Amino acid sequence: MGECTVVLVGGNNGGKEHLLQELLGRRQGGAWCYSYRHITYDLRLLPLCALQSPALRGADCTVLVTPALDLQRALAALPALWQRSHRLVVYITDRGAARRRGVIIDPAALSAGLGCPVVVATPYSSRGVNRLLAAVDRVVHFPPVPHTLGNTHIQTVLAAAVRPGNRVRTFRRCRVWTAALCVTLWALVALLLALLLHFGRG
Structure with missing residues (x-):
């Protein structure tokens, strides 16, 4: 059985600790490692400010873990990461929060522009972690590919892969549901008062 080292890089409260716990739930044997397709992956955590x-x-592989709303700041560290680790996977967490704020992320366009796999976490499901495991497994079995991405190229990729959504429509739906709930509550209150008056007279 072979062994590989995977470094989870991310900012504070960016999701790398939660991802670590999810991966450790699949471990077999020693701590801070997991097994996938007969390969043992040793895990390490590294803050985004310690790229040196x-x-x-x-x-053998670096996983950049970033919340969707913090994607631009995290990808600014990508050139430095490429210089030190030529096998890279981007793991995006909390895409739902970005959608609620009207930000839509296209993982396929992001992956094509950056030249590395991009995986999106799926809350309440293990599909995102399973895709991450498969992406890391693919990356470590291919020769490392050096990249010379600059900030200008990253901004171009972000402009193509991240677009504004219809935030107003989401708020309108919330207002409609709130209005419907208020009408229902008032109807129940009116019915309750009518019943009290009816039985009170009796």
Whole structure:
């Protein structure tokens, strides 16, 4: 059975600790590792501000973990990551919060523009983690590909892959549901008062 090292990189409260716990739930044997397709992956955590760490040089794969709303700031670190780790996967968490704020992310366009797999987390489901495991497995079995991405290219990719959605429509739906709920509550109150008056007279 082979062994590989995977480094989870992300900002504070960016989701890398939660992802670590999900991966450790699949571990077999020692701590801070998991097994996938007869390969043992040793896990390490690294904050986004510590990109000079030698741990990146020896990693077989680096996973950049970022919330969807913090995607632009996280991808700004991508050129530095590519210089130290030529096998990279981007893992996006909390895409629902971005949608609620009217931000739509196209993972396929993002992956094509960045030249690395992009996986989106799926809350209340293990599909996102399963896709991440498969993406890491694919990356470590291919020769490393050096990239020379600049900030200008990253901004171009973001402009193509991240677009504004219809936030107003979401708020309108909320207002409609709120109005319907208020009408229902008032109807129940009126019915209750009518029943009280009826039985009170009796």
